[in-house]
Structures are given as structure tokens and as C-alpha cells.
Amino acid sequence: MAVRLILGLLMTVVCLGIAGRRLFFLVQLGKRFQPLADRQLDTSEAVKAEVSEVAGQRKLLRWTVPGIAHFFVFWGFMVLLFTIVEAFFGLVKADFQIPVLGNYAWFGFFEDLFALLCVAALVVFTILRIQQAPKNLGRKSRFFGSHIGPAWFVLFMIFNVVWTLLAYRGASINAQELHDPANADKMGFLHGAFASQWFASILPKTNLEVWETVFLLLSLAVLLGFTVFVTYSKHMHIFASIPNVAYARRPRALGALEPVYWAGKKIDFEDPGDDDVMGVGKVEDFTWKGLLDFATCTECGRCQSQCPAWNTDKPLSPKVLIMGLRDHALAKAPYIMAAKGEDGEVVTAGLAATAIAEAERPLVGPEGDENASVGEHGIHGTGAIPFDMLWSCTTCGACVEQCPVDIEHVDHIVDMRRYQVLMEGAFPEEAGIMLNNVEHAGDPWGLGRTKRLEWAEELDFEIRVYEGEKIPDDIDYLYWVGCAGALDDTAKKTARAVATLLHEAGVEFMVLGEAESCTGDPARRMGHEFLFQMLAMQNVEVLNEAGAKRIVVTCAHCYNTLANEYPQVGGHYEVVHHTTLLARLVAEKKLTPIQRVDAAVTYHDPCYLGRHNRIFAAPREVLGAVPGARVQEMPRNRERSFCCGAGGARMWMDENLGTRINQNRADEALATTPDIVAAACPFCITMLSDGVAQRQQEGSAAGVQVTDVAEVLLRSVRPDLVDAAAEATA
Ligand code: SF4
Ligand code: SF4
Structure with a gap:
């Protein structure tokens, strides 16, 4: 007993010390990142999310086979926690059993069953990883760009954790039962532990305590070694996913973009502070939740498999982007953590050359960087994130939707775009035409306000147009026509169709005409928050002066901006998309x-x-x-x-x-x-x-x-x- 206790405690102290040091380092690193402004932990929402997403594995189960496999690995590990507790207490008390539960044979059966389900899930993962290996499927593999070797090592280690624990229990059965049959009844759970019983049957029946000690120490060594490995690898998600899910944007990081913050305060674009940094220009300009996102990525590739940019051979994979940010943050970490001198500059003496080199590397590379590539082995190039990677994103949200651990890719991409546009003036040149048009003419084509009512000329009824007075009480909806609806020939037909249908249904509506301008959606998604704020405040002023309450829109982007983003600048309206309103009018038989x-x-x-x-x-x-x-x-x-x-x-x-x-x-x-x-x-x-x-x-x-x-x-x-x-x- 003394040997097992000394060796067991020694291993535990050393391994937990290494793992704890790593976690402490990551927490300290997170403190150098920006604070998470305006997002408090909502305990009840967080608990619901943990139950649904972590315990229930809701998002993972959308992918049936790997989802079920992951469910059993997760729950296998949860149940194995009991056996792990048994093993640790086995260091000091050979016949230890979990209080109450340990009396019952069904409990032992339950533990062993989940251990075997976990092994079955590992077999499924092995088959999936072979079938879907990048060498077989190339870019179509969701594992393309992931760290393949460590992923295999983790599967191997989980297998080792399971079998060594079962072997220890088998050895324990032999040692306790054969040594003193009365013990067998004390440790009732071992009666139902069928897999452990099998191990007991094949283990030697001599030197019973030695075998018990060997397997106990082996199982603890594997478990503790795995714990250390986890804190240094992508399997960090085992720990990180819990706080990451708790602090995620609810109900999801889609819809509205968040305002621009610096040092925990929302930037006032009418009067920004001299030191305000608009957007993310260095990796440590992300919030600590950003760093947590990067650390939480499991490299599962679900996001990548759905990304339109990746699926059309562009240099953007949301997974590789998050991995790239993680690699850059960790490589730069010694520099970020280093002390600053009296002049406020980082003291680089004693820092590793690699950390200094990483600190000098721009977060986003230059346009036309010939060294930039995004391949099977990650990102290469002058910047941590290549220019074309950043600008390939359509902000479609497929990545956010798929991510099982609630990583907020779109927010991070837009934050980097914000810095590029607002602080560096670096963005694809052709988009500048749109920004200029929106700023000066109020629409992306630069056609101007005077043309905003031409779409209605072909209607066989008069539409009511806002002329600066309050919207009359008999108006049911303000119809937000949108730039496309007002100015694009194809979209004008939709605008006329919607107007006609509303008229048919007896819905009274009014349009803003020349008082309407671009909502600012394309400017905001590009990162031009200044222009978005300008347009949003201007539109909100018009809408509030008009007393708009209910607004119907025909553009999905206008809908999103009016409904979800204008509340950020004081515009609170009941916004309805035309399809929702039309469905209601049909259901109410106002349209037949x-x-x-x-x-x-x-x-x-x-x-x-x-x-x-x-x-x-x-x-x-x-x-x-x-x-x-x-x-x-x-x-x-x-x-x-x-x-x-x-x-x-x-x-x-x-x-x-x-x-x-x-x-x-x-x-x-x-x-x-x-x-x-x-x-x-x-x-x-x-x-x-x-x-x-x-x-x-x-x-x-x-x-x-x-x-x-x-x-x-x-x-x-x-x-x-x-x-x-x-x-x-x-
Ligand atoms: S939001 Fe961007 S990164 Fe995410 S799936 Fe869409 S295009 Fe890809
Ligand atoms: S970002 Fe999310 S979905 Fe994408 S690889 Fe990482 S964990 Fe998987």
C-alpha cells in the first residue's frame, strides 16, 4: 500500500501541477486580452445551455453518427469519473467504494456498460477518421487542416484510459475477493461489473496485490498523462467548452453584430477617444472570450464543411482561421505576458526570438501577399490571417450555426475587418465604390434619392408617401422598400408585388420615398462601422420623427438591420419580413x-x-x-x-x-x-x-x-x- 500511495501521489502532484500551471498561464494570458463588455453571465441561460449543449450534446447530435459516437464518449467519461474516483481512493483504501451507489451490482454494470460504449464510439471515430481522411478526400474532408496526429493520439489515449481502469477493477476484484471473500460483498458494485469481471478472469491469480497496484498506477499514469496532454492540445475543449458555452452570445452569435468596444466601453463614433482602437488589429485586441473561443476549437471541421467560401476553393476555412488565431496567440503569448518598461514598451530582453518574431507579424497580412497560403498544414504568410482569408467571408453564419462549442467566427472576422477598414484603410478596392456610393448617395449603386419612388410608377393604385408629417394612425405598416427594391430592376418587381398584395389585403401602408436610405448593412459587414453608425442614426432619426412602429421589409438584410441592429442606436420597432406578413394574410383569408x-x-x-x-x-x-x-x-x-x-x-x-x-x-x-x-x-x-x-x-x-x-x-x-x-x- 505504501508504494502505491507514494507513487500515486507523486504522479498526481507532478501531473496536476503541470496541467494546473498550463491552465493558470492561459487564464493569465486571457487577462491581457480585452474585457468582455456588456455581456454578463446570465446564470439561468448558461445552465440551460450547459444542459442542452454540453450534457445533451444537442448541436453534435445534428450529425447523427459522429454525434451519437461523441455522446457516448462524453457520457462514457462522465460515468468513468466514478471509476476514476474509485481509483484515486484505491490509493489509500483498497476496498473503497462510492458511498451508497457502490453497494449495488447495477451500478457496477452501469459503469462498465458506459466504458464499453465509449470504446464502441472510439471504433466509430476510427472508421470515420479513416473514411474521411484528408488523404482520401482532400479539401472535401472536414479534417483537412486539423492536427491529425494529435487527434489519433487522443483516441488512443482515451482507449488506454478505459481499458486500464477496467483492468485495475479486474485486478481489484481478484485482490479483494480472493484475499477475503467478505470484501466482495462490501464492494457490491463489482458483482455487476461484467467487463471488469472479464479482466479479473484473465489476470494471473498470484501476487494479487502486486497486480492490483500495477494496474492502479498504470491507469492513473495514463489518466494523468492524458490530462496534461489535454491542456496542451486541441482537446483543451474538454475544459474550455464549459465556460465558452456559458459565456456565448444568446440565443446565438448571429443576427445583430455587436457594437465596437475598446477597453470595455462602447466607442462613441461621434466623439471617439484619442486612444480608442476600432476593431481588432493585434490578437490581444480580441476579448478574453475570443481567446477562449480559440482554445475551445475541437478542430472537428463541421464549420469548414458548411462554409461557402471553403466549398468554392477560397482560402477561408472558419476552422483554420480559428486555429490560426489560436496558434498566433500562443506563439505570441510570452511577448503579450512580458513586462513593460517605463516607456510603456514591452521589455524584450530574455524573450524567445520566436515570440518576438510572432509579435512583429501582423495579424492580417497585406493584399497580394505571395507567401500566403491556407493548406493542409494550416496558414502560412506574412500575416497570421491572410488578407484574402479575411475578405472571403460572406458572414453567412453557417460556421456559427454548426459549431458545437459556440465559437463566434463572424464576430471575430468582422472585428478584424473593422480594424482593417477604420484604422488601416485596407480592404478590397472595388468595395470602396459601394462605400462611397452609400455615403454620398444613400444607396450602393449611387443612383440617389430622387429615383427612390420610380418602382411604384407602374402600380395601378396610389401609394402613400411620407412627407415629413407623423405617420397617420390608419397606417398599419411603414413599408421599408430597401435600396434594391427601390432601385434594382428585378427587385422593383418584388416591391410592386408586395405593395399590390398589401393593397389587395386591405393593409394600409406608407413608404418613406426619398427619406429612406441604405440601412448600412453592407458597410457594417465590411467593417465600416463609422459609416454604418452614420446611416443608422440618420434612418432612426427619420423613423422616430415619423413615429414608425410597425415596419414591413422585403430584404433579408434590411430586416436583420432594422429588427436587430437599430435598437443599438435607439430604433425600436416591430419589424416583419414580407413573407411572414403574407403568410399571415393568407392564413387570415385576406389574400386568396x-x-x-x-x-x-x-x-x-x-x-x-x-x-x-x-x-x-x-x-x-x-x-x-x-x-x-x-x-x-x-x-x-x-x-x-x-x-x-x-x-x-x-x-x-x-x-x-x-x-x-x-x-x-x-x-x-x-x-x-x-x-x-x-x-x-x-x-x-x-x-x-x-x-x-x-x-x-x-x-x-x-x-x-x-x-x-x-x-x-x-x-x-x-x-x-x-x-x-x-x-x-x-
Ligand atoms: S460566415 Fe464566413 S467563415 Fe462562416 S461559413 Fe459563412 S463564409 Fe464561411
Ligand atoms: S470552430 Fe467549432 S465547428 Fe469549427 S472546427 Fe472548431 S469546434 Fe468544430
């Missing part, structure tokens, strides 16, 4: 679809309507109400919808790298052999129309139309208008 529209209709979920705002049902209800319309789905739909390529201000940037995102999505839609591809956002419609038109030029997809959900409904509610339009075109 009468004409059959015999067509296969494939619906595309716009990211900013679906994933960002959870509006999945309404557009489908509208289409489903149209007689004859056969609504069909693409393989990637609802939460897993694939971006059209327009979000994140990508609409206004060249797409020179890889293949085209809109073509990828259009081809997926065309594979369903539709007559109509329907969407509920003007930017999606533009992108999908271009993709379908490309295939039509090549001789396929004949007759396929791309249109808004509202226009499909209009064909059924007012077929006369569609016929008249067709005649006019002929």
Missing part, C-alpha cells in the same frame, strides 16, 4: 390564392432570413398556399442552407478566387429540376439569377425562373397582372 401555378418551386433560404433570424416556415407557407405549386427542397436547406455569395458585402467585391458561390448554389437548385427558384431576398435573387442565366447560356436550365416568393403568390392572387405584364413584354 385562386389561380393554379403549376410549377415545381425550389425555395432557397436567404442566410439573413433563415439562419440569422430563424424565419424558415413563413416563405414555405406562402408557397404552399399557392394551388398547383409543388414546393421542393435542396439538400442544403433551412439551418444548413448554402449562401448565395452576396452577404458580408461580398455582393460588392470581385470573386476572383476559386469557383463562384452563386453558381454552386444555382446548380444545387437546378439539380432539383425546378420550374421556379424562389427566394425572399433581392440579393439572393440577383445571385441565383446570374447562376441560372449562366447555365441557360450554356444550353441547360431552359425556362427556369428565379423570383421572389411574393411574386409567386401574386400570380395566384392577381393572375390578371401577370398576364398584363406578359402581354406588355410581348
Whole structure:
């Protein structure tokens, strides 16, 4: 007993000391990062999230096979905690058993069952990792870019933890039962421990206590060694995911972007402080939650597998980006932690050259960096994050949606863009035209306010236009037409369809006309927070002066900005997307679809309507109400919808790298052999129309139309208008 106690305690102290030192270091590093402003821990929400996401493995279970396998590894480990407690107490008391539970054979059975389920899950993981290995699938593998060797080592170590614990219990059965049969009854749980019993049956029946000591120390050595490894590897998520989930943005890090903070305070863009840093220019400009995100990434690649940029061969994988930020933060850590001299500069004497070199490396590399690459072995280049990696993001949120540990990729990407745009003036040149137009003309095309009512000229009824007075009480909705609805020829048709349907349903509405301007969405997603704030405050002033309460919008981006972001600048309205309102009007029989529209209709979920705002049902209800319309789905739909390529201000940037995102999505839609591809956002419609038109030029997809959900409904509610339009075109 003395030997096992001394060796066991020695191992425990050494290993827990090393692991604790590492955790202490990471906590100290986190303290050098920015504070997490305006996000307090909401205990009840945090508990719910822990129950659902950590204990229930909710997000992991969306992927059935690996999800179930992970569920059993997680719960196998939870149950194994009892056996681990038994092992530690076994150092001092050979016949130790867990109080109360340890009396029962079923408890031993339960422990061994979960241990074996854990091993079965490891077999599943092994098969998946072989099938989906990057060497077999290349970039299509979700493990491409992950640390493959350490992942295999972890599977091996978990297996070792399980079998050594069972072997120790087997040796313990022999030692206790054979030594003194009365002990067997005291440790009742061992009767049901069928796997441990099997180990007992194959172990030698001599030197019983020696075998017990050997396996006890072996199991503890494996467990403690694994613990040390975990704190230095991607399996840090075992510890980090719990606080990361607790402090995550709720209900999810989608929808609104957060304001820009510096030193824990929201930056006042009308009067910024001299020392305010706008956005993230150095890795330590992220908040400590950012660092926790980086440490929590499991490298599972779920985000990467759904990312439109990655799936079209661009140099952006959200997983590799997070791993790159983690690697950079850890490599730079000695510099970040180093003391500062009286001049406020970091004292570099005694620092490793690698840390100094990493500190000198820019967070975001320069445009056109020939050294930049994102490959199987991570990121290379002048900057920790290559320029093209940062600007390939459409902010579609597929990564955030998939991430099982609530990492906030979009926020981090936009924070880095903010610094690039506001502090460095570095962004894709062509996007500057859009920013200039938005700033000076109030719309991305630079067409100007005077054209904002032309869309309504073809209507066969008068629309009411805001002229500076309060919105009258009989107005049900202010109709926010949006830049596209007012100025883009295709989107104007949607604007007219929505106006006509509202008129048909007897809904009184008014438009702002020349008083409306861009919501600022593309500027904000690009990182130009200053311009966004300017536009948002201007629009909110108009809306508040007009006394707007209920607003209907036809653009998914306008919807997101008005509903989720304008409250940040004092604009609080009840905002409804046109598909939600139309679905309600149909349900209330204020709109009656009468004409059959015999067509296969494939619906595309716009990211900013679906994933960002959870509006999945309404557009489908509208289409489903149209007689004859056969609504069909693409393989990637609802939460897993694939971006059209327009979000994140990508609409206004060249797409020179890889293949085209809109073509990828259009081809997926065309594979369903539709007559109509329907969407509920003007930017999606533009992108999908271009993709379908490309295939039509090549001789396929004949007759396929791309249109808004509202226009499909209009064909059924007012077929006369569609016929008249067709005649006019002929
Ligand atoms: S937001 Fe979309 S495009 Fe950007 S990294 Fe995530 S999945 Fe990729
Ligand atoms: S960011 Fe999330 S989804 Fe992506 S690899 Fe890491 S843990 Fe997995």
C-alpha cells in the first residue's frame, strides 16, 4: 500500500501541477486580452445551455453518427469519473467504494456498460477518421487542416484510459475477493461489473496485490498523462467548452453584430477617444472570450464543411482561421505576458526570438501577399490571417450555426475587418465604390434619392408617401422598400408585388420615398462601422420623427438591420419580413390564392432570413398556399442552407478566387429540376439569377425562373397582372 500511495501521489502532484500551471498561464494570458463588455453571465441561460449543449450534446447530435459516437464518449467519461474516483481512493483504501451507489451490482454494470460504449464510439471515430481522411478526400474532408496526429493520439489515449481502469477493477476484484471473500460483498458494485469481471478472469491469480497496484498506477499514469496532454492540445475543449458555452452570445452569435468596444466601453463614433482602437488589429485586441473561443476549437471541421467560401476553393476555412488565431496567440503569448518598461514598451530582453518574431507579424497580412497560403498544414504568410482569408467571408453564419462549442467566427472576422477598414484603410478596392456610393448617395449603386419612388410608377393604385408629417394612425405598416427594391430592376418587381398584395389585403401602408436610405448593412459587414453608425442614426432619426412602429421589409438584410441592429442606436420597432406578413394574410383569408401555378418551386433560404433570424416556415407557407405549386427542397436547406455569395458585402467585391458561390448554389437548385427558384431576398435573387442565366447560356436550365416568393403568390392572387405584364413584354 505504501508504494502505491507514494507513487500515486507523486504522479498526481507532478501531473496536476503541470496541467494546473498550463491552465493558470492561459487564464493569465486571457487577462491581457480585452474585457468582455456588456455581456454578463446570465446564470439561468448558461445552465440551460450547459444542459442542452454540453450534457445533451444537442448541436453534435445534428450529425447523427459522429454525434451519437461523441455522446457516448462524453457520457462514457462522465460515468468513468466514478471509476476514476474509485481509483484515486484505491490509493489509500483498497476496498473503497462510492458511498451508497457502490453497494449495488447495477451500478457496477452501469459503469462498465458506459466504458464499453465509449470504446464502441472510439471504433466509430476510427472508421470515420479513416473514411474521411484528408488523404482520401482532400479539401472535401472536414479534417483537412486539423492536427491529425494529435487527434489519433487522443483516441488512443482515451482507449488506454478505459481499458486500464477496467483492468485495475479486474485486478481489484481478484485482490479483494480472493484475499477475503467478505470484501466482495462490501464492494457490491463489482458483482455487476461484467467487463471488469472479464479482466479479473484473465489476470494471473498470484501476487494479487502486486497486480492490483500495477494496474492502479498504470491507469492513473495514463489518466494523468492524458490530462496534461489535454491542456496542451486541441482537446483543451474538454475544459474550455464549459465556460465558452456559458459565456456565448444568446440565443446565438448571429443576427445583430455587436457594437465596437475598446477597453470595455462602447466607442462613441461621434466623439471617439484619442486612444480608442476600432476593431481588432493585434490578437490581444480580441476579448478574453475570443481567446477562449480559440482554445475551445475541437478542430472537428463541421464549420469548414458548411462554409461557402471553403466549398468554392477560397482560402477561408472558419476552422483554420480559428486555429490560426489560436496558434498566433500562443506563439505570441510570452511577448503579450512580458513586462513593460517605463516607456510603456514591452521589455524584450530574455524573450524567445520566436515570440518576438510572432509579435512583429501582423495579424492580417497585406493584399497580394505571395507567401500566403491556407493548406493542409494550416496558414502560412506574412500575416497570421491572410488578407484574402479575411475578405472571403460572406458572414453567412453557417460556421456559427454548426459549431458545437459556440465559437463566434463572424464576430471575430468582422472585428478584424473593422480594424482593417477604420484604422488601416485596407480592404478590397472595388468595395470602396459601394462605400462611397452609400455615403454620398444613400444607396450602393449611387443612383440617389430622387429615383427612390420610380418602382411604384407602374402600380395601378396610389401609394402613400411620407412627407415629413407623423405617420397617420390608419397606417398599419411603414413599408421599408430597401435600396434594391427601390432601385434594382428585378427587385422593383418584388416591391410592386408586395405593395399590390398589401393593397389587395386591405393593409394600409406608407413608404418613406426619398427619406429612406441604405440601412448600412453592407458597410457594417465590411467593417465600416463609422459609416454604418452614420446611416443608422440618420434612418432612426427619420423613423422616430415619423413615429414608425410597425415596419414591413422585403430584404433579408434590411430586416436583420432594422429588427436587430437599430435598437443599438435607439430604433425600436416591430419589424416583419414580407413573407411572414403574407403568410399571415393568407392564413387570415385576406389574400386568396385562386389561380393554379403549376410549377415545381425550389425555395432557397436567404442566410439573413433563415439562419440569422430563424424565419424558415413563413416563405414555405406562402408557397404552399399557392394551388398547383409543388414546393421542393435542396439538400442544403433551412439551418444548413448554402449562401448565395452576396452577404458580408461580398455582393460588392470581385470573386476572383476559386469557383463562384452563386453558381454552386444555382446548380444545387437546378439539380432539383425546378420550374421556379424562389427566394425572399433581392440579393439572393440577383445571385441565383446570374447562376441560372449562366447555365441557360450554356444550353441547360431552359425556362427556369428565379423570383421572389411574393411574386409567386401574386400570380395566384392577381393572375390578371401577370398576364398584363406578359402581354406588355410581348
Ligand atoms: S460566415 Fe459563412 S463564409 Fe464566413 S467563415 Fe462562416 S461559413 Fe464561411
Ligand atoms: S470552430 Fe467549432 S465547428 Fe469549427 S472546427 Fe472548431 S469546434 Fe468544430
